[in-house]
Every structure is written in structure tokens, then in C-alpha cells.
Amino acid sequence: MNILITGACGHIGSYLVENLHKIKKVKKAFLIDNLESNRLDTLFNYKKKNKIEFFKRDLTDPKSLKGFKNINLVIHLASMTNAAKSFKLRKEMYSNNLNSFKTVINFCKKNRVKLIHVSTTSVYTKNTSLVDENCEKKYLKPQSPYAKIKLIEEKILKNLGKKLKYNTFRLGTIAGVSKGIRFHTAVNNFCLSVALGESIKVYKTALHQFRPYLSLGDVFKLFKFTIEKNFYENDIYNVVSNNYTVYEIIKKIRKYRKNIKISNVYSPIMNHLSYHVSKKKLSAKGLYLNSNLDRDIANTLNLFKNIK
Ligand SMILES: NC(=O)c1ccc[n+]([C@@H]2O[C@H](COP(=O)([O-])OP(=O)(O)OC[C@H]3O[C@@H](n4cnc5c(N)ncnc54)[C@H](O)[C@@H]3O)[C@@H](O)[C@H]2O)c1
Structure with a gap:
């Protein structure tokens, strides 16, 4: 099959492309990115056997996918993704992410192409217990513009009914190393701070x-x-390795680096209370995920091993 990966130069996209040869069914992949993230280096030295072709396209242009033929699946990863910065970049983020999304779903509808849509577990709001995909609406109150946009995308897909075959995956916060690694998400950001000898900045009350x-x-x-x-059921699935407290993550980092300083910071998204996100629904479909993140943390810290 032929697939098209948007946001292919990003943190997740570059990892997927690097490992694509492990999915035998994929014969060819068309990679799309507008290179706004400036991660050209993710395109260097990809394994030849992946059979990939890169196209610089901005998906906010409704015609950007014109001419792509015989595609069976789109994995849509292109987004502006910094949740904390999304408060200041609200307008740009709404415009970029929703217009890109529309280009992708129009392409999928017109050409009968399946879609993997990624959302975020940040669509859930404060809750002291477990949240799952069927939780009451009152628990779906995303705090950041970034997560609000994801919820809008989910609703647009739901309203399309059977016009499109897709799944929405609500991903937990990513940890791990790829060519396009970013450091604005929690685990990677903590590792960066430790590597630079800075204190780990924890949202007040979040520990x-x-x-x-x-x-x-x-x-x-x-x-x-x-x-x-x-696996396309026009449904929503949480995708989580495990739920941890910030304190537990820091304990994991401490296994590799002993001297860790912690300081409290304010963030507009810190008023989320504690919540566990259930992964039962996906497990019931036969995909049980259970990484403890230790390897991701060790690999991330290892990137800085030669820096004093
Ligand atoms: N990283 C996480 O912790 C996390 C968690 C939950 C969900 N997600 C979602 O997974 C997806 C991929 O995340 P990531 O961490 O790889 O993000 P990333 O920011 O590393 O990569 C996104 C890529 O999309 C590209 N892009 C942005 N706008 C574009 C446009 N208009 N046209 C073409 N390309 C464009 C950027 O240049 C970038 O290379 C996003 O939808 C994100 O919201 C990520």
C-alpha cells in the first residue's frame, strides 16, 4: 500500500519514517511537511529501503495535496503543537491546524483514502479518577487552544459519519528520541534541563x-x-503507555543523573488536576502498550552525554 504522512519532519513523524521498513505492507510513503519547524536535518540519511519521497507543501493551501494519486492511507501529524505557547498563538494555531485538517479530510473523502487522525489526552479536564473515551461531556473541557482545536477536529470527523474511514487516537505526552525530537513536552524538557544543569521547572501543584x-x-x-x-472503526481511542506523576518521572531521571534541582513555575494550563487516562479500550482491541519510559529517558539524556 501507499501512504502519505503529513508533518513527517516532526517528533513523531520522523520516528515513524525511520522505522517504516518494519511495516511490510507499506510499499511507498509520500512525506509532506512545510518545514516551518526548520527540521530539514530529519530528511538526511533516511534508509533507502523505505521507498520514500518528500514534498515541501503547506497544508493550509487547499490545493496542496492535488496530484497525489493511489494513496491508501493518510497519517496526519502536521500541526502546530506547542500547547503552552498556544495561548499566545491562538489565532495562528486555529488557522494552521484547522485549515490543514480540512485539506486532509477533503483529500481523503474525494479519493476514498483512510485516515489516522491524532488527537491528545489533553482534551480531558480535571478529574480525580480514571477518564476514558466514553466519559461524560463535562470532563471534555480542554484547557489550551491547542487541545480545543483537537476536540473540534474530532467532532468534524464524527459528523462526517461514514463518508470517511478513520480512527482518532488521543495520544499521551510523548517521550523518546527521534531525528525531529522536540523539548517542549514534559519528559524531554525535564531531561534537557537536567543535561544543561538547570532546575526542572514543574507547574506549581503538579508534582x-x-x-x-x-x-x-x-x-x-x-x-x-x-x-x-x-483497524479503522470511525472511533476514538486513548493511546497511553502509562500514567505517572511528575515526581515519578523525576525519580526515573534520577536513576541516570543524581543531582537534580526542581523549581515551581506558573502556567495557564496548570489548573488541570490529577487524572489517569484509561487504555482499556485499545487493549481490548488487542494492542496492549506498557512502556515504562526508562529507555526513552536514558536515550534522551544520552544525547547530551558529551556536554558538561
Ligand atoms: N508530541 C506529543 O507529545 C503529542 C501528544 C499528543 C498528540 N500529538 C500530536 O501528534 C502530531 C505530531 O506531533 P509531533 O510531536 O510530531 O509534532 P511536531 O511539532 O514535532 O511536528 C509537526 C510537524 O508538522 C509540520 N507542520 C505544521 N503545520 C504544517 C502545515 N500547515 N503544512 C505542512 N506541515 C506542517 C511542522 O513543520 C512539523 O514538522 C500532532 O498532531 C500533535 O498534536 C503529539
Whole structure:
């Protein structure tokens, strides 16, 4: 089959492309990115056997996917993704992410192409217990513009009914190393701070709150599973390796680096209370994810091993 990957130069996209040869069903991949993230280096030295072709396209242009033929699946990863900065970039983010999304779904509808749509577990709001995909609406109150946009995308897909075959995957916060690694998400950001000898900045009150995390390796398993099992049910699934508190994450980092300083910071998204995100629904479909993130943390810290 032929697939088209948007946002291919990003943190997740570059990991997927690097490992694509492990999905035998994929014969060719067309990679799309507008290179706004400036991660040209992700395109260097890809393994030849992946059979990939790169196209610089901005998906906010409704015609940007014109001319792509014989595509069976789109994995849509292109987005502006910094949740904390999305408060200041609200307008740009709404415009970029929703217009890109529209280009993708119009392409999929017109050409009968399946879609893997990624959302975020940040669509859930404060809750002291477990949240799952069927939770009451009152628990779906995303705090950041970034997560609000994801919820809008989910609704647009739901309203399309059977016009499109897709799954929406609500991903936990990603941890792990790829060519396009970013450091604005929690685990990677903590590792960066430790490597630079700076204090880990924790949102005030967040130290003992649970959050859902997801190893890059587990995201790849998700894509492989979806493609190999033809898993498109027009439904929403949480995708989580495990739920941890910030304190537990810091304890994991401490296994590799002993001297860690912690300081409290304010953030507009810190008023989330503790929540566990259930992964039962996906497990029941046969995909059980359970990375403890130790390897992701070790690999991330290892990137800085020669820096004093
Ligand atoms: N990383 C996480 O922790 C996390 C968690 C939950 C969900 N997600 C979602 O997974 C997807 C991929 O995340 P990521 O971490 O790889 O993000 P990323 O920011 O590393 O990569 C996104 C890529 O999309 C490209 N892009 C942005 N706008 C574009 C446009 N208009 N046209 C073409 N390309 C465009 C950027 O240049 C970038 O290379 C996003 O939808 C994100 O919201 C990520």
C-alpha cells in the first residue's frame, strides 16, 4: 500500500519514517511537511529501503495535496503543537491546524483514502479518577487552544459519519528520541534541563498529579497495528503507555543523573488536576502498550552525554 504522512519532519513523524521498513505492507510513503519547524536535518540519511519521497507543501493551501494519486492511507501529524505557547498563538494555531485538517479530510473523502487522525489526552479536564473515551461531556473541557482545536477536529470527523474511514487516537505526552525530537513536552524538557544543569521547572501543584505518557516506540506499535490489522472503526481511542506523576518521572531521571534541582513555575494550563487516562479500550482491541519510559529517558539524556 501507499501512504502519505503529513508533518513527517516532526517528533513523531520522523520516528515513524525511520522505522517504516518494519511495516511490510507499506510499499511507498509520500512525506509532506512545510518545514516551518526548520527540521530539514530529519530528511538526511533516511534508509533507502523505505521507498520514500518528500514534498515541501503547506497544508493550509487547499490545493496542496492535488496530484497525489493511489494513496491508501493518510497519517496526519502536521500541526502546530506547542500547547503552552498556544495561548499566545491562538489565532495562528486555529488557522494552521484547522485549515490543514480540512485539506486532509477533503483529500481523503474525494479519493476514498483512510485516515489516522491524532488527537491528545489533553482534551480531558480535571478529574480525580480514571477518564476514558466514553466519559461524560463535562470532563471534555480542554484547557489550551491547542487541545480545543483537537476536540473540534474530532467532532468534524464524527459528523462526517461514514463518508470517511478513520480512527482518532488521543495520544499521551510523548517521550523518546527521534531525528525531529522536540523539548517542549514534559519528559524531554525535564531531561534537557537536567543535561544543561538547570532546575526542572514543574507547574506549581503538579508534582504529585498523574498524567498520561506515551513512548515513541509505543506510537510506532500503534501505527503498525492499525495498518496491519486494517483497524479503522470511525472511533476514538486513548493511546497511553502509562500514567505517572511528575515526581515519578523525576525519580526515573534520577536513576541516570543524581543531582537534580526542581523549581515551581506558573502556567495557564496548570489548573488541570490529577487524572489517569484509561487504555482499556485499545487493549481490548488487542494492542496492549506498557512502556515504562526508562529507555526513552536514558536515550534522551544520552544525547547530551558529551556536554558538561
Ligand atoms: N508530541 C506529543 O507529545 C503529542 C501528544 C499528543 C498528540 N500529538 C500530536 O501528534 C502530531 C505530531 O506531533 P509531533 O510531536 O510530531 O509534532 P511536531 O511539532 O514535532 O511536528 C509537526 C510537524 O508538522 C509540520 N507542520 C505544521 N503545520 C504544517 C502545515 N500547515 N503544512 C505542512 N506541515 C506542517 C511542522 O513543520 C512539523 O514538522 C500532532 O498532531 C500533535 O498534536 C503529539
